[in-house]
Amino acid sequence: MSDISHPPRDGATPGKGWFESVGIGHLLLGFFLLVYPAMASDFFLTQIGGYSLILGMIALSLMLLAGYGGMVSLAQITVAGAAGYVVAIFGENNSGVYGFGWPWWVYGPLAILIASFASALIGWIAVRTEGIYTIMITLAVATACFYFAQQNYALFNGFPGYNGLRAPEVFGLNWRDPVPFYYLCLANAVVAYVAVLYGARSTFGLTLQAIRDNQRRMRSIGFDVTAHKVFAWWLAGLIAGAAGILLVWFNGRISPGTIAVGPSINILVIAIIGGLRHPIGPFLGAVIVTLMQTFAIDIIGAERFNTLIGMVFLVIVLISPDGILGLWERFKPRAGAEDWRSSLGTSAGKVENQGRKT
Amino acid sequence: MSETSRSTSDPLGQGQGITFRQVLLVGALILFAIFVWMVFAQWPEWLDAILISKKAFLSAILNGLTLAGLYFLVASGFTLVFGLMRNVNLAHGSLYLLGAYVGYEFANWTGYWLLGLAAGFLVLAVVGLVMQVLVFRRLEGDDLRQTLVSIGISVVAADLMLAYWGGTTYQFLTPSWLSGAVFLPVVTAVRSNGSEVFLAYPFYRLVVLGAAIVIGVGLWLLINRTRIGSMIRAGVDDRDMLAASGVNVHFVFAIVFALGAGLAGLAGVVGGSALSIAPGEDVRYLLASLVVVIVGGMGSIVGAAIGALIIGLAEQIGLVYFPTYGVVLTFVIMVVTLAIRPQGIMGRSM
Numbered sequence: 079m080s081d082i083s084h085p086p087r088d089g090a091t092p093g094k095g096w097f098e099s100v101g102i103g104h105l106l107l108g109f110f111l112l113v114y115p116a117m118a119s120d121f122f123l124t125q126i127g128g129y130s131l132i133l134g135m136i137a138l139s140l141m142l143l144a145g146y147g148g149m150v151s152l153a154q155i156t157v158a159g160a161a162g163y164v165v166a167i168f169g170e171n172n173s174g175v176y177g178f179g180w181p182w183w184v185y186g187p188l189a190i191l192i193a194s195f196a197s198a199l200i201g202w203i204a205v206r207t208e209g210i211y212t213i214m215i216t217l218a219v220a221t222a223c224f225y226f227a228q229q230n231y232a233l234f235n236g237f238p239g240y241n242g243l244r245a246p247e248v249f250g251l252n253w254r255d256p257v258p259f260y261y262l263c264l265a266n267a268v269v270a271y272v273a274v275l276y277g278a279r280s281t282f283g284l285t286l287q288a289i290r291d292n293q294r295r296m297r298s299i300g301f302d303v304t305a306h307k308v309f310a311w312w313l314a315g316l317i318a319g320a321a322g323i324l325l326v327w328f329n330g331r332i333s334p335g336t337i338a339v340g341p342s343i344n345i346l347v348i349a350i351i352g353g354l355r356h357p358i359g360p361f362l363g364a365v366i367v368t369l370m371q372t373f374a375i376d377i378i379g380a381e382r383f384n385t386l387i388g389m390v391f392l393v394i395v396l397i398s399p400d401g402i403l404g405l406w407e408r409f410k411p412r413a414g415a416e417d418w419r420s421s422l423g424t425s426a427g428k429v430e431n432q433g434r435k436t
Numbered sequence: 437m438s439e440t441s442r443s444t445s446d447p448l449g450q451g452q453g454i455t456f457r458q459v460l461l462v463g464a465l466i467l468f469a470i471f472v473w474m475v476f477a478q479w480p481e482w483l484d485a486i487l488i489s490k491k492a493f494l495s496a497i498l499n500g501l502t503l504a505g506l507y508f509l510v511a512s513g514f515t516l517v518f519g520l521m522r523n524v525n526l527a528h529g530s531l532y533l534l535g536a537y538v539g540y541e542f543a544n545w546t547g548y549w550l551l552g553l554a555a556g557f558l559v560l561a562v563v564g565l566v567m568q569v570l571v572f573r574r575l576e577g578d579d580l581r582q583t584l585v586s587i588g589i590s591v592v593a594a595d596l597m598l599a600y601w602g603g604t605t606y607q608f609l610t611p612s613w614l615s616g617a618v619f620l621p622v623v624t625a626v627r628s629n630g631s632e633v634f635l636a637y638p639f640y641r642l643v644v645l646g647a648a649i650v651i652g653v654g655l656w657l658l659i660n661r662t663r664i665g666s667m668i669r670a671g672v673d674d675r676d677m678l679a680a681s682g683v684n685v686h687f688v689f690a691i692v693f694a695l696g697a698g699l700a701g702l703a704g705v706v707g708g709s710a711l712s713i714a715p716g717e718d719v720r721y722l723l724a725s726l727v728v729v730i731v732g733g734m735g736s737i738v739g740a741a742i743g744a745l746i747i748g749l750a751e752q753i754g755l756v757y758f759p760t761y762g763v764v765l766t767f768v769i770m771v772v773t774l775a776i777r778p779q780g781i782m783g784r785s786m
Binding site: 396 | 522574578580584588589591595596723760763764771
């Protein structure tokens with residue numbers, strides 16, 4: 079299945095050139111994102127810029143699991159929601175339930191920590207099985223969490239959830255204002271992006287990818303497969319948790335609707351549309367989906383947005399399993415240096431490898 | 437392998453006098469006897485104090501059984517499709533809801549509930565056939581993409597159904613011969629004048645339970661006693677070998693997918709009549725089928741029955757005795773099953 083040997087990477091291939099080109103791409107992208115506030119209106123800054131970055135981060139946590147670990151999770155929004163509920167309960171809210179009013183530098187890290195452990199727990203449940211089961215189990219977990227949050231008033235305040243959550247004022251800046259909030263999201267997203275990009279080349283990242291490619295072989299070599307996978311879930315939980323805090327600050331509220339099945343599928347849609355081969359994919363997908371969400375009113379009316387996004391998703395899955403990135407890979411001049419394997423399905427990977435061998 | 441382990445463990449078991457299996461059997465018998473006593477005996481005060489009342493307890497059990505029947509109808513299609521095609525069809529909940537709507541329209545149009553039921557099954561079977569032939573066949577062997585496509589279909593289907601049928605809740609009018617309550621030969625209380633109060637229960641729900649049992653037995657016979665069933669079982673075991681031995685695998689796949697989708701549609705009509713039809717039900721029944729199948733074991737009809745029984749009972753008992761934490765109970769059952777037996781109760785090891 080997945081033990082088709084990779085073509086050996088010979089030093090003569092222009093691998094270095096690829097890195098350079100991406101380096102230039104990163105510089106250009108970074109420059110654009112930094113000066114973006116200068117040219118965008120408040121609406122474009124927060125509703126599109128900030129929101130895309132937040133969704134992109136949550137999708138990035140999915141990309142980390144699916145792309146490098148081969149575990150497609152539908153529970154990433156649940157993890158983000160866990161962080162959001164921690165913010166609502168330990169921070170301040172207007173709902174008159176809990177809201178301990180702790181300072182942001184306590185509840186922030188606490189929220190990320192709790193979210194990461196929630197993620198590790200979900201991961202620990204999910205890695206009991208493998209392959210396609212992961213998607214089922216995480217969907218069941220996400221749905222169960224949604225129903226539980228909706229029914230439980232003691233902890234989650236039931237259907238209404240918590241209102242009046244806002245970013246704090248720190249260093250004399252009101253982080254709710256569009257420009258500071260945008261830069262806050264950008265900073266978080268960049269940290270997460272760079273961490274994933276470099277983490278993938280670390281020993282742990284390479285081990286994880288090896289486990290994805292051949293779990294049995296890695297186990298027989300002596301690696302603790304379960305521990306590596308659960309640790310990947312924990313790391314993904316850190317990213318999703320940070321994004322969850324930003325998400326509740328963005329929305330100003332958290333309710334069961336935030337962690338419902340629709341949003342959780344939305345995250346998967348974003349990650350798949352963008353592509354799971356590179357950490358930039360989720361952000362790409364998030365920008366596309368957010369733009370579509372905003373301008374769908376002009377195309378088919380706001381009511382039928384889900385039909386539109388579902389259709390786009392179907393088309394992407396059917397024609398390009400690697401999303402927009404895959405389309406780009408297909409049509410750009412082939413450098414042929416990259417050794418990426420398609421994380422989506424083995425047959426796609428097979429075709430790719432065979433294609434490269436010839 | 438099991439043969440050798442049995443032959444080695446048997447003398448050991450005889451030496452100890454009692455085997456583990458016998459202990460389990462005795463335990464199950466005792467539990468069953470307690471249950472029978474609880475159903476038929478007059479409850480003492482302390483038992484009422486623990487379990488609220490005999491009526492509440494028995495209603496929870498009966499509702500649980502009915503719900504289990506409904507869950508079985510939904511989940512059996514899901515598990516059949518997975519077992520044969522390795523296709524996790526996450527649009528299964530949408531098939532349920534569409535079946536309910538189609539059945540509703542037909543029953544309204546013709547005036548016969550049974551025609552609605554038949555339409556729910558047939559229309560959805562055709563829909564399933566089309567899905568399999570046009571979409572899933574193209575992605576054969578690529579589990580993840582099949583699942584992703586089914587997610588996309590469910591998103592689009594939910595939205596289109598919302599567009600057509602709106603957000604209102606529909607309620608079937610069950611025919612008069614199915615409505616009303618029946619008195620079961622179980623005494624729940626004795627009045628002060630000595631007359632006995634029997635347990636009343638909606639007749640329709642008993643019919644649901646009976647229908648689920650009949651369909652379950654029918655499925656079991658189909659799978660285990662017919663030629664097409666043996667093809668299906670062979671396909672579950674080794675798809676390539678089945679194809680190599682001259683069976684038209686795609687034909688078998690199409691039949692099974694149509695059957696699974698049709699069962700979901702049938703369950704939609706049955707469930708829509710027992711409860712109601714509204715947007716969002718698709719997710720509820722998708723979750724139910726997922727949990728039932730995870731607990732019961734993927735690809736096994738018997739597993740689906742066991743899983744449905746456990747989840748249905750747990751949900752209704754949870755609803756009565758610890759409301760708002762009922763979902764947690766379902767969840768805990770799933771986690772415990774995964775921890776002890778990741779492949780599910782009747783599932784084969786992966």
